[in-house]
Amino acid sequence: MNILEIHNLEVVYRIGRRNVLALRDVTLMMRKGEIRAIVGESGSGKSTLAAAILRVLPSNARITKGKIIFDGIDILNISEKEMQKIRGSRIGIIFQDPSATFNPVMKICDHIAELLYVHKRLRWEEGIKIAETLAKRFGIPSERVYDYPHQLSGGMKQRFCIAMAIATNPDLIIADEPTTALDVVTQMQVLSMLRDLRDEYGTSIMFITHDLSLALSISDNITVMYSGEIVEEASTEDIRKEPLHPYTQMLMECIPRVRSKIDFRRFDIEKIELPNTQGCPFSNRCRYARDQCLKEDPPLIDLGGRKVRCWMYA
Amino acid sequence: MPEPILHVQDLKKYFPVERSLIDRLLGKSRLYVKAVDDVSFEVYENEIFGIVGESGCGKSTLGRLIIGLIRPTSGSIIYRSSLLKRTVDIAKLREKELRVLRRELQIIFQDPYSALNPKMKIGDFIGHPLEIHGIAKGEEKRELVMKIMEKVGLVPPEEYYDRYPRELSGGQRQRVVIARALILNPRLIVADEPTSNLDVSIQARIIALLLRLRDEMKLTYIFITHSIALAQNICNRIAVMYLGKIVELGDSQAIIDEPLHPYTRLLMSSVIDPDTCKLPRVREVSEPPSPIGEIKGCRFASRCPEKLDICLKEEPPLVEVYLGHYVRCWHYVRR
Numbered sequence: 107m108n109i110l111e112i113h114n115l116e117v118v119y120r121i122g123r124r125n126v127l128a129l130r131d132v133t134l135m136m137r138k139g140e141i142r143a144i145v146g147e148s149g150s151g152k153s154t155l156a157a158a159i160l161r162v163l164p165s166n167a168r169i170t171k172g173k174i175i176f177d178g179i180d181i182l183n184i185s186e187k188e189m190q191k192i193r194g195s196r197i198g199i200i201f202q203d204p205s206a207t208f209n210p211v212m213k214i215c216d217h218i219a220e221l222l223y224v225h226k227r228l229r230w231e232e233g234i235k236i237a238e239t240l241a242k243r244f245g246i247p248s249e250r251v252y253d254y255p256h257q258l259s260g261g262m263k264q265r266f267c268i269a270m271a272i273a274t275n276p277d278l279i280i281a282d283e284p285t286t287a288l289d290v291v292t293q294m295q296v297l298s299m300l301r302d303l304r305d306e307y308g309t310s311i312m313f314i315t316h317d318l319s320l321a322l323s324i325s326d327n328i329t330v331m332y333s334g335e336i337v338e339e340a341s342t343e344d345i346r347k348e349p350l351h352p353y354t355q356m357l358m359e360c361i362p363r364v365r366s367k368i369d370f371r372r373f374d375i376e377k378i379e380l381p382n383t384q385g386c387p388f389s390n391r392c393r394y395a396r397d398q399c400l401k402e403d404p405p406l407i408d409l410g411g412r413k414v415r416c417w418m419y420a
Numbered sequence: 421m422p423e424p425i426l427h428v429q430d431l432k433k434y435f436p437v438e439r440s441l442i443d444r445l446l447g448k449s450r451l452y453v454k455a456v457d458d459v460s461f462e463v464y465e466n467e468i469f470g471i472v473g474e475s476g477c478g479k480s481t482l483g484r485l486i487i488g489l490i491r492p493t494s495g496s497i498i499y500r501s502s503l504l505k506r507t508v509d510i511a512k513l514r515e516k517e518l519r520v521l522r523r524e525l526q527i528i529f530q531d532p533y534s535a536l537n538p539k540m541k542i543g544d545f546i547g548h549p550l551e552i553h554g555i556a557k558g559e560e561k562r563e564l565v566m567k568i569m570e571k572v573g574l575v576p577p578e579e580y581y582d583r584y585p586r587e588l589s590g591g592q593r594q595r596v597v598i599a600r601a602l603i604l605n606p607r608l609i610v611a612d613e614p615t616s617n618l619d620v621s622i623q624a625r626i627i628a629l630l631l632r633l634r635d636e637m638k639l640t641y642i643f644i645t646h647s648i649a650l651a652q653n654i655c656n657r658i659a660v661m662y663l664g665k666i667v668e669l670g671d672s673q674a675i676i677d678e679p680l681h682p683y684t685r686l687l688m689s690s691v692i693d694p695d696t697c698k699l700p701r702v703r704e705v706s707e708p709p710s711p712i713g714e715i716k717g718c719r720f721a722s723r724c725p726e727k728l729d730i731c732l733k734e735e736p737p738l739v740e741v742y743l744g745h746y747v748r749c750w751h752y753v754r755r
Contacts, residue, residue: 289646291686319692357620365676370631371628
């Protein structure tokens with residue numbers, strides 16, 4: 107059973123007088139209870155994808171093609187009012203910057219109580235009680251829910267963001283770079299919390315990150331995006347053992363490890379880093395690029411169980 | 421042993437915390453955030469000296485102190501200047517002399533998006549320091565800028581000179597920032613998280629560039645990063661900072677082989693190894709203590725799995741355990 111199905115999604119941004127394709131032909135199926143990592147650099151379209159699923163795209167963006175089905179509901183074809191019932195209730199959201207999530211003049215407990223009042227019609231006092239239980243669950247003393255956001259450390263704020271995202275017991279959590287603003291140690295704690303959440307409640311999690319090593323450590327499956335397209339999709343194990351797309355391979359090689367040293371000097375090649383407008387967007391950085399790659403964008407090739415967008419596998 | 425180019429001694433930077441009116445009326449004393457607290461180290465010519473720590477440990481403040489962007493509360497920063505042909509204390513230098521010294525000391529910031537002026541063509545942006553310091557203008561400036569653009573991989577330079585920052589990717593922007601830092605032919609560069617905003621494949625190329633430039637232009641780097649794995653990959657020596665103090669200092673390889681401080685070990689254990697794909701289990705959940713006011717005993721004690729009674733009472737001294745390998749931990753103090 108799929109919790110989320112995205113079919114041939116295309117999103118266009120209007121910038122000045124130009125149209126910029128942010129997502130091209132994105133098709134993605136997520137099973138119930140799956141942790142799916144979406145990996146890509148900034149500008150690869152991974153955050154646009156999240157915004158499209160939540161229907162919170164900026165005003166200059168338009169979905170020009172495709173379908174998004176969440177738990178059987180075609181969410182691009184329902185009213186904003188119906189969408190509000192899903193957003194924050196059935197789909198939880200965790201953003202990169204925890205301080206931007208909270209209203210600075212509201213106590214943490216009131217955020218959670220409000221959320222539960224709006225979505226579940228729970229009385230305020232009940233909401234506050236739930237806030238306290240959630241705090242304990244995430245290793246925070248329950249009296250801290252009466253604090254204002256500025257009184258908490260970044261790690262605590264992010265834990266409260268997760269608490270808020272799961273307060274309504276959602277089916278899907280979209281976590282957009284949830285640990286980027288955190289210290290390495292806190293980062294690991296937040297990751298284990300997300301993983302425990304899935305293990306205990308079967309919540310599906312879409313984990314969006316630019317850091318492949320984080321994706322490898324937490325997810326079941328990985329989708330790698332480059333320049334608005336899916337370039338590789340496989341189980342985490344397959345990506346770890348044998349990344350197929352040259353971009354994924356490059357990412358794997360460049361992760362700094364503690365005990366073995368990378369010879370950085372071999373990456374000092376002087377080529378332009380902007381994506382090609384024609385052909386495969388990665389071809390200008392690709393060490394295997396051939397003539398065909400410069401002319402024609404490869405299709406997403408199904409290799410049975412995993413997919414890759416590269417002419418080498420055609 | 422080569423001569424040190426920089427000698428930081430007992431450096432302190434305390435930022436006062438705003439008191440509320442009530443606190444002031446009640447006569448409560450001023451509190452301070454001790455961002456950098458009694459830090460000493462040397463940097464040798466042509467080395468890459470890493471400063472590693474989590475956000476809030478004071479590593480960026482330390483970087484800004486070294487190039488004189490902010491003034492220390494006390495302590496000295498002895499720098500052997502080749503331009504002034506003498507040894508100076510950056511901490512005590514007047515603004516005018518500091519300005520001359522800026523030609524030798526440069527900084528590269530983390531965010532290449534906010535470091536660039538969006539309304540300035542990148543060629544003019546890179547060449548701006550030449551005009552400020554009255555070194556070159558017009559055609560001469562253009563030539564120097566082209567040369568440096570070629571060096572940092574913005575090729576062909578003619579194609580980039582008249583572009584605006586918005587037309588560039590993150591990696592290219594960081595190259596522009598690096599080019600501007602290099603245009604005055606500096607000796608010492610503080611690189612403050614120069615690759616943190618970039619994906620690892622671009623990070624690798626920027627690091628490769630920095631390594632090549634070090635050889636070509638005989639540069640010395642102070643490399644500030646939160647990633648101990650990255651520091652161990654590129655630095656000759658590393659200082660690990662925790663809440664304003666250096667807790668461990670030594671050769672990169674020595675720290676890889678035998679990290680001494682429990683905090684260094686905690687940092688190393690939270691690095692994900694992509695080859696095993698396992699989520700490191702970090703057991704401790706406690707938070708670091710507030711940097712405001714006095715900390716009694718060892719500052720890491722509240723999170724330390726190996727703490728002793730003395731750790732809660734007294735601050736450990738920095739001791740040299742092996743030659744050139746220092747640690748601030750009671751476990752290594754011979755009593």
